[in-house]
Amino acid sequence: MFRYYLRLGLLSIRANPALSALMVAAIAIGIGACMTIVTIHYIMSGNPIPEKSDQLFHVRVDSWDPNEAYDEPNEPPEQLTYLDATALYAAGRAARQVISFLSSRVIEPEDEGAKPFQRETRATTHEFFTMFNVPFKYGAPWDRTADETLERVVVINDKLNQTLFGGADSSGRMLMLTGEPYRIVGVLDEWSPVPLFYDLNNGEYGDPAPVFLPFSVAVAGEHGRWGNTNCWKPIGDGGMPAFLASECVWIQMWAELHSDAERQSYLQFLDAYVSEQKTLGRFPRAMNNRLDDVQAWLTYNEVVDDDVGVLLGLALLFLVVCLLNTIGLLLAKVMRRAKDISLRRALGASKATLFGQYIVEAGMIGLAGGLLGILMTWLGLRGIENLFSAYDFVAKLVRMDWVMVLTAVLLAILSALAAALYPTWRASNVTPATQLRIQ
Amino acid sequence: MLQMKNVSKVYRTDTVETHALREFSLTVEEGEFVSVTGPSGSGKTTFLNIAGLLEELTGGSYELDGRDISKLNDKERSRVRNEKIGFIFQSFNLIPELNIFDNVDVPLRYRRFDAAERKKRIVDSLEMVGLASRLQHMPAQLSGGQQQRVAIARALAGEPRFLLADEPTGNLDSNMADSVMQLLADINSTGTTIIMVTHELTLADRARRNIFVRDGRVSDSAGNLQLAAAS
Ligand SMILES: Nc1ncnc2c1ncn2[C@@H]1O[C@H](COP(=O)(O)OP(=O)(O)OP(=O)(O)O)[C@@H](O)[C@H]1O
Numbered sequence: 248m249f250r251y252y253l254r255l256g257l258l259s260i261r262a263n264p265a266l267s268a269l270m271v272a273a274i275a276i277g278i279g280a281c282m283t284i285v286t287i288h289y290i291m292s293g294n295p296i297p298e299k300s301d302q303l304f305h306v307r308v309d310s311w312d313p314n315e316a317y318d319e320p321n322e323p324p325e326q327l328t329y330l331d332a333t334a335l336y337a338a339g340r341a342a343r344q345v346i347s348f349l350s351s352r353v354i355e356p357e358d359e360g361a362k363p364f365q366r367e368t369r370a371t372t373h374e375f376f377t378m379f380n381v382p383f384k385y386g387a388p389w390d391r392t393a394d395e396t397l398e399r400v401v402v403i404n405d406k407l408n409q410t411l412f413g414g415a416d417s418s419g420r421m422l423m424l425t426g427e428p429y430r431i432v433g434v435l436d437e438w439s440p441v442p443l444f445y446d447l448n449n450g451e452y453g454d455p456a457p458v459f460l461p462f463s464v465a466v467a468g469e470h471g472r473w474g475n476t477n478c479w480k481p482i483g484d485g486g487m488p489a490f491l492a493s494e495c496v497w498i499q500m501w502a503e504l505h506s507d508a509e510r511q512s513y514l515q516f517l518d519a520y521v522s523e524q525k526t527l528g529r530f531p532r533a534m535n536n537r538l539d540d541v542q543a544w545l546t547y548n549e550v551v552d553d554d555v556g557v558l559l560g561l562a563l564l565f566l567v568v569c570l571l572n573t574i575g576l577l578l579a580k581v582m583r584r585a586k587d588i589s590l591r592r593a594l595g596a597s598k599a600t601l602f603g604q605y606i607v608e609a610g611m612i613g614l615a616g617g618l619l620g621i622l623m624t625w626l627g628l629r630g631i632e633n634l635f636s637a638y639d640f641v642a643k644l645v646r647m648d649w650v651m652v653l654t655a656v657l658l659a660i661l662s663a664l665a666a667a668l669y670p671t672w673r674a675s676n677v678t679p680a681t682q683l684r685i686q
Numbered sequence: 687m688l689q690m691k692n693v694s695k696v697y698r699t700d701t702v703e704t705h706a707l708r709e710f711s712l713t714v715e716e717g718e719f720v721s722v723t724g725p726s727g728s729g730k731t732t733f734l735n736i737a738g739l740l741e742e743l744t745g746g747s748y749e750l751d752g753r754d755i756s757k758l759n760d761k762e763r764s765r766v767r768n769e770k771i772g773f774i775f776q777s778f779n780l781i782p783e784l785n786i787f788d789n790v791d792v793p794l795r796y797r798r799f800d801a802a803e804r805k806k807r808i809v810d811s812l813e814m815v816g817l818a819s820r821l822q823h824m825p826a827q828l829s830g831g832q833q834q835r836v837a838i839a840r841a842l843a844g845e846p847r848f849l850l851a852d853e854p855t856g857n858l859d860s861n862m863a864d865s866v867m868q869l870l871a872d873i874n875s876t877g878t879t880i881i882m883v884t885h886e887l888t889l890a891d892r893a894r895r896n897i898f899v900r901d902g903r904v905s906d907s908a909g910n911l912q913l914a915a916a917s
């Protein structure tokens with residue numbers, strides 16, 4: 248029977264091409280508008296590292312001003328002081344821990360003719376790559392010894408490797424950064440988590456820095472800070488040593504903890520550390536340490552813009568309007584086909600049978616609307632991309648994946664079925680007799 | 687086979703109540719060929735619609751094959767229509783976007799016959815009306831008489847025991863009307879019960895029994911038609 252319905256549906260769509268096209272268009276436009284926003288929302292709120300987002304914790308301790316919280320109502324600063332970051336890192340109480348900050352270096356290509364150019368660098372510890380599941384194309388991360396002995400090693404990303412070495416395996420080769428030679432130990436594969444969760448201070452949808460080098464090397468070499476630095480206490484004279492000893496926060500720290508028990512004991516460790524520091528006259532505020540896993544950290548930072556929520560509501564409303572339109576069109580179609588319907592009733596179709604027939608037809612319209620809706624969504628996303636082409640990050644938000652494609656088609660079919668319910672019910676309730684009478 | 691007792695049918699609109707049938711009583715035996723005549727608006731079509739389970743009755747009782755029709759739900763009524771009753775209408779009521787084969791196929795689909803059975807029945811019934819060579823034609827490609835014969839084939843394909851016709855020759859010229867009447871007579875001779883509404887007394891006369899309807903009542907159910915018309 249289903250195949251028979253499919254055939255009847257096709258025939259009916261062919262018999263009313265204009266009406267059918269209008270319905271498909273109404274659904275497609277509604278789906279397109281809705282899915283454009285849904286896609287952006289979905290990517291914005293996506294999980295950048297689903298396989299272990301509940302094991303990675305952003306570390307905060309409240310080293311801030313006794314008279315004023317870092318952020319209302321009582322939030323500790325998002326970053327750590329050098330004193331705390333290095334001490335907590337050195338304690339090594341988590342399965343893995345990473346400290347890092349954003350800096351920059353001037354890259355000097357080997358090629359005589361090529362001009363030097365400045366790029367962001369991430370100064371971090373060797374665990375960064377294993378902790379965040381960063382994929383390598385060539386080579387491997389540096390090791391603990393490199394961190395400890397201040398070895399000048401770098402990991403570069405695929406794109407930079409293309410620029411400098413034409414994509415060849417460059418591990419083992421040398422790279423000049425601001426006048427100093429570094430040995431390349433690894434080249435990353437394509438890697439760009441969205442949002443850029445491990446450093447939300449410097450652009451939520453930015454690209455990872457193309458160069459990674461040891462934290463210890465960057466500090467010793469006094470690499471300039473390209474990220475945010477916040478201080479509540481005067482630094483005092485004395486250059487870099489004074490800054491490193493100051494209460495300024497500028498370093499991000501993450502800890503990998505595999506169970507609730509590990510998380511509890513790490514919090515206890517933080518508390519113990521802060522208590523000890525209090526005896527030294529630091530940490531004037533009440534005990535206020537935080538461990539947020541990736542999703543909690545994204546939520547805390549309000550990575551998903553409120554406006555997108557409003558837009559999402561509007562887009563859904565738009566879809567509803569399109570569906571109301573579809574309901575109207577379907578009703579018109581039912582009216583036009585009342586004679587056909589009453590005839591089928593007379594020939595033995597029960598209400599249920601007719602309902603099945605028309606629902607299948609509506610499903611087909613929905614499927615067509617969904618497929619066209621995907622195209623509309625794609626166009627919508629391209630439109631947004633062009634409109635905001637000045638902002639690099641937009642390109643990352645306007646990608647479609649198969650989840651979204653599937654969602655679009657499902658949403659379209661469901662919408663079409665929802666829209667079809669009332670008209671179909673009307674159709675199956677056409678009285679057979681009255682229509683046969685007015686011949 | 688068909689037994690109506692004091693059937694009434696009232697149409698209510700916001701302003702008026704129309705008594706289309708009142709105290710309508712009629713018994714039709716298996717194998718009869720009954721013609722129904724009467725003035726316009728007297729309730730002939732209403733009677734046929736009720737007999738064919740297309741409309742519900744307001745009062746009275748209706749038994750078909752000994753079954754009380756008022757107790758059936760929509761699915762059961764649809765099934766009785768599908769299996770026991772064939773309809774022929776004045777305007778031939780073919781579905782324009784389906785070809786002849788598929789038009790005759792409609793009631794057989796609802797009966798859930800398998801493909802081979804459906805095909806056999808379609809070809810047989812179209813053969814019976816002399817149109818087996820036109821399977822792939824669309825309704826618009828046939829003459830009025832041919833279309834009506836397709837409609838008759840459709841009514842016959844399910845081998846109903848009961849054929850209801852509402853002015854089946856109303857849109858045909860007298861030659862074609864004649865051949866359709868001949869067809870109905872042939873069908874009746876194989877045992878199918880037929881009730882036919884018509885305006886034309888000469889056609890009505892070819893039935894074995896005539897009933898005359900006036901004001902929603904059977905005013906004469908056995909006698910000679912000319913007499914009834916004269917009275
Ligand atoms: N759906 C309806 N709503 C209201 N009144 C109706 C409806 N159908 C029929 N009627 C009325 O019921 C009465 C009987 O109508 P019916 O169609 O049965 O007459 P008929 O004998 O078939 O007439 P004709 O010979 O012109 O076809 C008429 O007065 C008609 O106006």
Ligand SMILES: [Mg+2]
Pocket residue numbers: 730731732
């Ligand atoms: Mg009539």
